[in-house]
Structure formats: C-alpha cells, structure tokens
Amino acid sequence: xxxxxxxxxxLKKSKPVxxxxxxxxxxxxxxxxxxxxxxxxxxxxxxxxxxxxxxxAKVPITLWTLSSNPPEQKAxxxxxxxxxxxxxxxxxxxxxxxxxxxxxxxxxxxxxHNPPTMFYTWGGQIFxxxxxxxxxxxITSQLNSDPAWKNxxxxxxxxxxxxxxxxxxxxxxxxxxxxxxxxxAVLSKVGVNSVPTSWGQFMHxxxxxxxxxxxxxxxxxxxxxxxMIWLQYLTLRxxxxxxxxxxxxxxxGAWNNPAILKAAAAAQTLAKDGYFExxxxxxxWSSSQTDELMAAGKAGFQAMGDWDYGSxxxxxxxxxxxxxxxxxxxxxxxxxxxxxxxxxxxxxxYAISSKASPAQKKEALAFFxxxxxxxxxxxxxxxAFGNTPDDVNYAPDLLHYAGGTQNLTFFRMxxxxxxxQDYWDQNLPSAVVxxxxxxxxxxxxxxxxxxxxVQNMDAVMAKNG
Amino acid sequence: xxxRVALRKPRITxxxxxxMAPACVLFVALVLVPVVVAVWLSFVKWNGVxxxxxxxxxxxSQLFSDATAGASLERTGILVAASWVIQEPIAIALxxxxxxxxxxxxxxxxxxxxxxxxxxxxxxxxxxxxxxPIGGGVxxxxxxxxxxxxxxxxxxxxxxxxxGTVVVLVAWExxxxxxxxxxxxxxxIPSVLYEAASLDGxxxxxxxxxxxxxxxxxxxxxxxxxxxxxxxxxxxAIYTLTQGGPGQSTRVFALDQYIVGFNEMNFGYAxxxxxxxxxxGIVISLIIIRxxxxxxMRSQAEGI
Numbered sequence: 001x002x003x004x005x006x007x008x009x010x011l012k013k014s015k016p017v018x019x020x021x022x023x024x025x026x027x028x029x030x031x032x033x034x035x036x037x038x039x040x041x042x043x044x045x046x047x048x049x050x051x052x053x054x055x056x057a058k059v060p061i062t063l064w065t066l067s068s069n070p071p072e073q074k075a076x077x078x079x080x081x082x083x084x085x086x087x088x089x090x091x092x093x094x095x096x097x098x099x100x101x102x103x104x105x106x107x108x109x110x111x112x113h114n115p116p117t118m119f120y121t122w123g124g125q126i127f128x129x130x131x132x133x134x135x136x137x138x139i140t141s142q143l144n145s146d147p148a149w150k151n152x153x154x155x156x157x158x159x160x161x162x163x164x165x166x167x168x169x170x171x172x173x174x175x176x177x178x179x180x181x182x183x184x185a186v187l188s189k190v191g192v193n194s195v196p197t198s199w200g201q202f203m204h205x206x207x208x209x210x211x212x213x214x215x216x217x218x219x220x221x222x223x224x225x226x227x228m229i230w231l232q233y234l235t236l237r238x239x240x241x242x243x244x245x246x247x248x249x250x251x252x253g254a255w256n257n258p259a260i261l262k263a264a265a266a267a268q269t270l271a272k273d274g275y276f277e278x279x280x281x282x283x284x285w286s287s288s289q290t291d292e293l294m295a296a297g298k299a300g301f302q303a304m305g306d307w308d309y310g311s312x313x314x315x316x317x318x319x320x321x322x323x324x325x326x327x328x329x330x331x332x333x334x335x336x337x338x339x340x341x342x343x344x345x346x347x348x349x350y351a352i353s354s355k356a357s358p359a360q361k362k363e364a365l366a367f368f369x370x371x372x373x374x375x376x377x378x379x380x381x382x383x384a385f386g387n388t389p390d391d392v393n394y395a396p397d398l399l400h401y402a403g404g405t406q407n408l409t410f411f412r413m414x415x416x417x418x419x420x421q422d423y424w425d426q427n428l429p430s431a432v433v434x435x436x437x438x439x440x441x442x443x444x445x446x447x448x449x450x451x452x453x454v455q456n457m458d459a460v461m462a463k464n465g
Numbered sequence: 466x467x468x469r470v471a472l473r474k475p476r477i478t479x480x481x482x483x484x485m486a487p488a489c490v491l492f493v494a495l496v497l498v499p500v501v502v503a504v505w506l507s508f509v510k511w512n513g514v515x516x517x518x519x520x521x522x523x524x525x526s527q528l529f530s531d532a533t534a535g536a537s538l539e540r541t542g543i544l545v546a547a548s549w550v551i552q553e554p555i556a557i558a559l560x561x562x563x564x565x566x567x568x569x570x571x572x573x574x575x576x577x578x579x580x581x582x583x584x585x586x587x588x589x590x591x592x593x594x595x596x597x598p599i600g601g602g603v604x605x606x607x608x609x610x611x612x613x614x615x616x617x618x619x620x621x622x623x624x625x626x627x628x629g630t631v632v633v634l635v636a637w638e639x640x641x642x643x644x645x646x647x648x649x650x651x652x653x654i655p656s657v658l659y660e661a662a663s664l665d666g667x668x669x670x671x672x673x674x675x676x677x678x679x680x681x682x683x684x685x686x687x688x689x690x691x692x693x694x695x696x697x698x699x700x701x702a703i704y705t706l707t708q709g710g711p712g713q714s715t716r717v718f719a720l721d722q723y724i725v726g727f728n729e730m731n732f733g734y735a736x737x738x739x740x741x742x743x744x745x746g747i748v749i750s751l752i753i754i755r756x757x758x759x760x761x762m763r764s765q766a767e768g769i
Contacts, residue, residue: 103728104727104728107514107730108513108727111514129512129514129730130514132514132515133514133515135514221711222708222711277599278598279597279598279599279604279619279621279622280598280622281619281621281622281623281624281710281711282598282619282620282627282711283597283622284593289597289599289600292599292600429730430728430730431512431730431731433728434724434728435729438709438710438712438713439712441711441712442711442713445712447624447711447714
C-alpha cells in the first residue's frame with residue numbers, strides 16, 4: 001500500500017502481454033525440447049548463429065507492478081534494465097498499472113489462471129486467496145538456503161507474505177507508516193508552534209485554523225482510504241490492537257465495539273465542524289490536490305502515509321524540502337490503549353506465479369534477489385523518491401542523502417514501533433473491504449451514523465466471514 | 466414450361482447456410498455463451514480464483530434482502546425516467562431544427578455533436594476535472610462571476626446534488642445521438658405532405674404539430690428504446706466520474722454489479738445482478754415495442 005498511495009499517473013501503460021506470453025511459450029518449448037534448463041541453445045538455433053556462438057536465449061518474464069510518477073518509473077526501469085544486461089538470458093519487461101486498476105487486473109488474471117510471471121502484492125487476505133488456489137510459488141526453501149539474502153530484510157516482513165508456514169513473497173520496498181503531516185507555517189499563523197501530539201491539542205489547533213479562515217484538514221474523501229486512516233488510527237488509539245484483531249479473525253459482532261463507535265464519532269465531529277476542505281467528498285488522492293492545499297499554505301494538517309513525502313517532492317519540491325513541511329505520530333488520546341502504536345506495513349511484496357516455467361522461475365528468483373538488494377534499487381531508486389529501503393543494510397546510508405533524514409526517521413519508526421498494525425483495507429477479504437470503504441465514505445459524508453456503520457459491517461462480516 | 470415454373474419457386478439451397486455461419490458463430494460465442502455462463506455463475510459461490518461451489522438458489526434469495534442492490538435499482542429507475550423525460554423532447558426539437566439545410570444549422574450541429582465523439586470514460590474524467598471542488602473551472606466561474614454564483618456548488622461532493630449532476634451529464638452525452646436520429650427521421654418525411662398542407666394554409670407550428678411529429682412516430686419509438694435500454698445499462702461515464710460515490714449516492718444498478726463482481730470478488734452474486742439487468746432490458750424493450758405497435762412493421766408512408 002505504501003507505493004499504492006503514491007500514484008500520480010492514472011495512465012495505464014500496458015505492454016502487449018499476448019506478445020510476451022507468446023514469446024514465453026516459445027522459450028518454454030525451446031527449453032522443454034532439451035536445449036538446457038537455462039535456455040542455452042545450440043548456435044544454429046539462434047538467428048545470428050554464425051556470429052554469436054553459445055549465445056544465451058532470452059527467457060522473457062513479465063512483472064506487473066504499480067505505476068508511480070514518471071521519474072520514479074524511469075529509475076525503476078533503469079534498475080530492471082541493468083538486471084537484463086547482467087543476468088544470462090535476462091529479459092524482464094514491466095507493466096505499470098494504476099493502483100485501483102491493478103487490484104482488478106491482477107484478480108482477473110488470477111481467475112483466468114494466467115497471472116504474469118512476477119506480480120506486486122500487499123500480502124494479507126487477498127494474497128492468501130491466490131495462495132490457497134495454488135497460483136503462487138512458495139519460496140521458503142530458496143530464502144532459507146541463502147541466509148544473507150533472507151536477513152537483508154527486516155524480520156517483521158515475513159508474516160504478511162506467509163501462509164501455513166510457507167513464504168510466498170519478498171519485499172520490493174521498505175516499511176510504510178501513516179503519520180500526521182502539517183504545514184508548520186500555517187500552524188504558526190494561529191499560534192501553534194509544533195505539530196500537536198494529543199487529540200485535544202489537535203482539535204484546539206483545528207478550531208483556531210477554522211476561525212482564521214484556513215482549512216484545518218485536507219482530505220481526499222473521494223478516494224475513501226484517506227478517510228480510513230483517521231478512523232483506523234482513532235480506533236487503534238481508543239481500543240488497542242485487539243479491536244482489529246477480533247475483526248480480522250472473524251469474531252461475530254467485532255465491529256460493534258465502543259472504540260470504533262468513539263472513533264467514528266470523533267471523525268464525524270471533524271466533518272460536522274467543517275474542518276475538511278469544501279467539497280472533500282469529490283477530491284481524489286491521485287489528483288494531488290490535498291498536497292497542493294498543504295503546499296499552498298491553505299491547509300494545516302493531513303493524515304497520510306510516509307509516501308506523502310515522495311508525493312510532495314513531486315508536487316511541490318520547494319515546500320517538501322522546507323522546514324514548514326512537518327510530520328508527527330498520529331495524536332494520542334486520553335486513556336488510549338495504544339498511544340505508541342503505529343499503523344503501517346512492514347513491506348509490500350513481489351511474488352512469482354506457480355504457472356511459470358522452471359527457467360522463468362529461476363530468472364524471477366534471481367531478479368528478486370539481485371534487484372531488491374541492490375544499491376541501484378535501494379538508494380538510487382527508493383531513497384531518491386522518498387521511500388524507505390527494503391534492504392536494512394542501506395538504512396545507515398540514508399543520512400548521506402538530501403531528504404534521507406526523513407526517510408531514516410520513517411524507517412526507524414516502523415522498525416521500532418511497539419506495535420505495527422496493518423492497513424484495514426489490505427488485511428481483510430475483498431468482499432469486506434469494498435463495502436467497508438463505501439461505508440466509511442458515508443460516515444465522513446455524514447449520511448451514515450456510527451451505530452449504523454458498525455451494524456452494517458457486522459452484517460457484512462457475518463455474510464462473508 | 467414445367468422447368469420454368471420450378472425455377473420460380475423459392476428454394477433454400479444448402480450452401481446458403483454458409484452465408485449465415487459467421488453471424489451465427491459470433492452470436493453464439495459472444496452472446497449466447499456469456500449469457501449461459503452468467504446464468505451458471507449465478508448458482509455458484511466463486512471469488513474469482515479457486516473452486517466454484519454450487520450453492521443452488523442461495524445467491525438468488527440474497528437478492529431480496531439486499532438493500533444496496535434495491536437502492537441502486539431505484540437509482541437506475543430514476544435515471545431511466547429522467548433521461549427519457551429530459552433527452553427526448555430536447556432531441557426532437559434539435560433534430561427538427563438541424564434537419565433544415567441552412568448553413569448556420571450545419572455549423573451548430575457540427576459543434577453540438579462533439580460530445581458524441583468522446584468516449585463515455587473520457588466524458589467522466591473530463592467532467593470530474595471541470596467540476597472539481599479544487600481548481601475546477603465551474604466552481605471558479607461561480608465564485609468570480611456574480612450572476613453565475615449558483616455554479617459555485619459542490620456538484621460531485623454533495624450527496625444531494627451529485628445524482629442531478631449525473632443525470633445532466635448523461636443527457637449531455639446522449640442528446641446528440643438522439644438528435645441525429647430525429648434529424649434523419651425529419652429529413653425522411655416526404656415533402657409532398659408539406660406541399661399539400663401549405664396549399665391549405667398551415668402555420669409553421671402546425672406543420673410540426675400535425676405533420677413532423679406524427680411522422681416521426683417510429684423514430685420516437687426507436688430513440689426511446691435505445692434511450693431506456695442505454696440508461697438502464699450505463700456504466701462508463703458514471704464509473705469514471707464518481708465511482709458510484711460519494712458513499713453510494715450515484716451507485717446505479719450496473720455499477721453495483723461491477724463493484725460486487727470485481728471489487729468484492731463475489732462473481733456468483735454479481736451474475737445474479739447481471740441476469741436481472743439483462744432480463745429487465747429485454748422485458749422493457751419488448752413492452753415498448755408491444756405498446757407502440759412497432760413490431761407490426763407498418764410503414765407511415767403508406768398510400769403516399
């Protein structure tokens with residue numbers, strides 16, 4: 001979800017999948033005809049046989065991942081092209097798909113038993129459904145036989161990518177966490193000298209901003225998950241981790257919990273008091289308009305993931321690098337049960353299709369290992385665009401780079417959080433997530449009461465649990 | 466003699482079947498097979514991956530307690546009625562107007578047909594930006610031009626306004642198409658009728674009332690059928706404009722079906738909704754044809 005929320009471009013750059021699939025088929029046929037597991041074909045079989053004796057046949061594999069902003073995709077592609085040059089027969093092509101479209105595209109590919117060789121995933125329940133259906137290749141033994149590779153990642157990454165004791169994915173990016181971002185220059189106008197750390201201080205600052213004719217909170221309401229950030233954090237603060245754990249484990253009536261009701265009421269107070277920008281229900285995160293409101297000095301706060309830094313670098317680089325762009329952990333609540341806990345994910349992942357040929361699987365594994373632990377990927381790509389590295393060995397290097405301090409802070413916050421709670425919309429089944437997001441939207445539009453919200457969600461869980 | 470008579474008798478020769486084959490193959494592959502699959506899926510529980518479990522009528526019985534589907538069907542009903550009431554009179558008036566041969570009418574109609582050239586998805590994305598509460602053109606004009614102050618409304622964000630916005634944009638998208646039908650229909654009216662009427666001293670308004678509109682009867686039936694079935698199944702423009710939101714305020718039936726299928730990954734129940742929508746479309750168009758007598762294939766130009 002970390003990268004998921006970074007999307008700038010809604011353009012879907014699809015490569016002709018059929019063509020690569022056809023080529024993959026050819027390659028499979030070639031290898032199965034006994035021409036060598038690695039695709040070493042006799043010189044006579046290649047087009048330029050006379051001049052390129054013992055040349056290595058290309059093994060085409062495709063990666064489906066999320067699109068992000070153009071400079072980011074360019075850096076990502078550069079790292080992939082480097083792999084294609086060094087790996088014998090390396091022929092990785094990438095399809096960048098916009099976040100919302102990706103969820104559908106990969107699901108349809110899975111239902112057609114025709115996933116790409118490698119694909120992006122958030123792990124969790126949706127991923128487990130594909131694992132159960134036998135669509136995903138387990139990679140436990142390969143990781144265990146290569147401790148240096150396995151230990152390059154944080155230890156907390158494995159549960160989300162594991163099912164029944166087997167590991168099915170490797171991190172493609174570092175941890176992501178959700179925070180409270182602020183424009184300090186705006187806060188200073190109403191005499192608030194630092195980002196509030198308690199809910200009381202926050203509400204006080206919001207009221208002052210509203211009175212001064214500023215927008216207290218910018219919110220991409222049309223996208224719905226930015227609203228979920230508020231609800232999830234408040235629920236976690238009031239009720240502790242157990243509230244969501246009960247939901248995730250399918251306990252009956254788990255939504256009808258005082259902490260959720262209290263969180264929903266607090267969120268509705270923000271809407272009732274007019275603390276969001278006018279028309280927030282029609283504002284999309286992908287339009288970057290909420291970041292623009294912050295950067296233009298019109299809005300004070302935005303609850304968002306650490307990916308907002310990368311997004312802000314793209315939208316308003318000057319503001320992103322200024323001392324006005326501040327962040328803090330989400331405010332604590334009085335008597336809260338999890339005031340130090342953080343909402344975030346240890347990583348997002350790449351996984352391999354179980355339908356791939358042996359040569360393709362071998363290349364994909366090499367790709368995962370070489371690329372995700374390379375300096376080009378961790379520092380030149382991830383770090384340069386405000387992401388945290390997936391390989392822990394590069395974390396200390398962050399300090400040497402502009403903006404690296406921010407990233408290192410994010411990284412350490414995730415690494416040292418007393419509790420890291422996965423995003424609600426990634427760790428519940430699709431049949432629950434979709435109505436949940438719609439209902440959260442109605443909660444923030446004030447067309448649904450907190451009581452009705454928890455009743456609806458319990459009914460949805462009972463039907464799909 | 467006998468030979469000649471035999472030749473005149475209509476014969477169906479075996480090889481003529483081959484002329485029908487491509488159409489039949491396409492119809493079976495692209496229409497019948499998907500329909501059969503949808504009906505089958507409506508009886509199974511399937512999340513898109515993994516096994517399909519036959520569950521009998523349990524998906525179907527869910528339909529009657531599904532408040533979301535009920536509300537979205539109601540929205541579709543309102544959209545269909547509103548689209549017909551708004552689009553047809555405007556399209557008839559415009560169609561008659563641009564049927565004239567003057568240059569200014571041709572220029573206007575060329576401009577007016579522009580929405581017809583944009584895909585539904587493009588229309589949704591375009592208007593989402595134009596109506597955006599931050600930096601959108603419509604609200605900006607409303608805020609800066611005094612008399613147009615009403616434009617400064619929350620067109621896509623307010624749950625009270627957004628459905629009206631959708632109805633108007635759907636009309637904007639489809640009126641040109643229906644106008645085109647009426648233009649062609651008007652031009653097809655034999656000029657002898659007007660010549661005869663003018664000898665009787667008919668006024669321009671009477672021409673429209675007593676000749677043009679009655680002669681457009683079949684066009685009205687065609688256009689209405691397309692209009693009703695089109696708004697019953699409309700998806701692309703609304704999906705790209707609002708994704709059915711805010712909340713569920715623009716989630717029409719076709720959108721609900723998509724969300725249940727491709728977001729909730731509940732293909733069994735989504736197929737129930739698809740079958741219902743398909744049956745509704747067929748029934749409604751049959752009713753229109755029946756009531757209007759369109760199926761009798763009688764020409765209005767009889768006796769001319």
